[in-house]
Amino acid sequence: MGKPITILYFDVISPYSWIAFESLLRYEKILPTTLQFRPVFLGGIMQGSGNKPPAMVPMKGAYMMKDLECNKKYWGINLNPPSDFVETIIKRGSLQAQRFLTVISQEKPEYLRPAALEFWHRVWSRDEPIHETQHIKEVCEKLKIPNADNLIAEIGTQKTKDILKKNTEEALASGAFGAPWIIVKREGKDDACFFGSDRLHLLCHELNTEFQGPLKSKL
Amino acid sequence: MGKPITILYFDVISPYSWIAFESLLRYEKILPTTLQFRPVFLGGIMQGSGNKPPAMVPMKGAYMMKDLECNKKYWGINLNPPSDFVETIIKRGSLQAQRFLTVISQEKPEYLRPAALEFWHRVWSRDEPIHETQHIKEVCEKLKIPNADNLIAEIGTQKTKDILKKNTEEALASGAFGAPWIIVKREGKDDACFFGSDRLHLLCHELNTEFQGPLKSKL
Numbered sequence: 001m002g003k004p005i006t007i008l009y010f011d012v013i014s015p016y017s018w019i020a021f022e023s024l025l026r027y028e029k030i031l032p033t034t035l036q037f038r039p040v041f042l043g044g045i046m047q048g049s050g051n052k053p054p055a056m057v058p059m060k061g062a063y064m065m066k067d068l069e070c071n072k073k074y075w076g077i078n079l080n081p082p083s084d085f086v087e088t089i090i091k092r093g094s095l096q097a098q099r100f101l102t103v104i105s106q107e108k109p110e111y112l113r114p115a116a117l118e119f120w121h122r123v124w125s126r127d128e129p130i131h132e133t134q135h136i137k138e139v140c141e142k143l144k145i146p147n148a149d150n151l152i153a154e155i156g157t158q159k160t161k162d163i164l165k166k167n168t169e170e171a172l173a174s175g176a177f178g179a180p181w182i183i184v185k186r187e188g189k190d191d192a193c194f195f196g197s198d199r200l201h202l203l204c205h206e207l208n209t210e211f212q213g214p215l216k217s218k219l
Numbered sequence: 220m221g222k223p224i225t226i227l228y229f230d231v232i233s234p235y236s237w238i239a240f241e242s243l244l245r246y247e248k249i250l251p252t253t254l255q256f257r258p259v260f261l262g263g264i265m266q267g268s269g270n271k272p273p274a275m276v277p278m279k280g281a282y283m284m285k286d287l288e289c290n291k292k293y294w295g296i297n298l299n300p301p302s303d304f305v306e307t308i309i310k311r312g313s314l315q316a317q318r319f320l321t322v323i324s325q326e327k328p329e330y331l332r333p334a335a336l337e338f339w340h341r342v343w344s345r346d347e348p349i350h351e352t353q354h355i356k357e358v359c360e361k362l363k364i365p366n367a368d369n370l371i372a373e374i375g376t377q378k379t380k381d382i383l384k385k386n387t388e389e390a391l392a393s394g395a396f397g398a399p400w401i402i403v404k405r406e407g408k409d410d411a412c413f414f415g416s417d418r419l420h421l422l423c424h425e426l427n428t429e430f431q432g433p434l435k436s437k438l
Contacts (some may be wrong), residue, residue: 067418179281
């Protein structure tokens, strides 16, 4: 029987995607599964599923900020909401960043993890923008990604748009209504799907592995 | 410094309230906090916060059923959705049961825990109704609650309605937008609030206690 595959569908606009991404990285050596990280466009998932972001219910929005603070302490991830939330998260969004990560996933997959993390550090830790080409260049420079200009030129191609759209539709088809969305694929079993960053204990249980807390020492 | 107080606001219509209730019972001896269980009317919380139940987004509803199945296995709680979900959960609801639990919380608080659990076992495990006086009588008989007729007669009093309303407004005022809603109160610190059944690791962390998984052996 092959090793199970676990796919995380993520968008760097989503702080819970960051928590899920980091926690899966920490559990990578413990979990008997091969991890794959797949960029999606969260706006497309919300629209396709008819779901609304938490900030649309004011009390959910207020709770989310406190909940992120608790998660920040628990996981030891330096999560800080952007100073202008509406401008950064709602208006500017992450489409360019997600398209760039799509290019990376095709052309330089070894940079996908650090590039995604660097986007999160920018927008959800250091209050830096990610929506213009210049910002994406800064990510490339910081990570010393070779051939960056050519990669950046691919952001706007139909091929890139189509792959991101395909990833997003794939998540929707499997039942996603937000991000992060995690699928565990195993031979001879139905896929197991998990929404959010708070199902790691259940994911571990599905893979017969003990949940061991935040594993802060692992990263 | 006094011992922290942890209040769980719950409604027996909510399966996630059951998970939170049971998991807090299992952690009661481990957590350095005094537990209180307070009935609320979930319909009132949804209305007061402008939130919508998950079943309003079809993909959320479908996910919830799978997620409950995972939680059932993880926690070892015999959760089974009622055969007629819309009739039982949406139409019949839990108002009478929550009012009865309000009476119990005032008159026979030692029966609050078993009575709440018995309601969950009826509606979310054995597919039995809870909306008529006869069903509440059956709960009293099963648990051998003394003076049941007098307690049941109090369900419809203004005093009972007012207390349930007060509990519900108290949860709303602290930021609730659904159930379960948990508040940790500590001297000299802001209250910590947790929504859902999936924040026990964060709640433990706030109380400097290690999350130890489902503790199936404890109940």
